[in-house]
Amino acid sequence: MDSITEIAFQIILHAGNGKSSAMEAIQKAKAGQFAEADQLIKEAGKELGKAHQYQTELLHEEANGEMAPVNVILVHSQDHLMTSMTVRDLAEEIIEIYRSRLLG
Numbered sequence: 001m002d003s004i005t006e007i008a009f010q011i012i013l014h015a016g017n018g019k020s021s022a023m024e025a026i027q028k029a030k031a032g033q034f035a036e037a038d039q040l041i042k043e044a045g046k047e048l049g050k051a052h053q054y055q056t057e058l059l060h061e062e063a064n065g066e067m068a069p070v071n072v073i074l075v076h077s078q079d080h081l082m083t084s085m086t087v088r089d090l091a092e093e094i095i096e097i098y099r100s101r102l103l104g
Helices: 002-028 034-062 072-103
Strands: none
Touching: 002 034, 002 072, 034 072
16 A cells, blocks of 8 residues: 555544544533533544644645645545534534523
């Protein structure tokens, strides 16, 4: 497996972990467990940060003239990361809606 594919899989892994934590955070907020929801959102942010670091590594390499071959797995990893970041952002908003409705 080449390094681009390995990096793509790392992006997918961490983005997926982040998305899962964000979705779990929504469920915790729905149940009124806001401390747990807040912790899961933090975990989601950490995982997405790791994925973003791998993405940034690719961007730096390309900026330095090291052109990465684009393959379907790399494209998928970018899509997965951006979708996961959107889920986390929406989860934060949903949690706040639950918080305001349940806590007044």
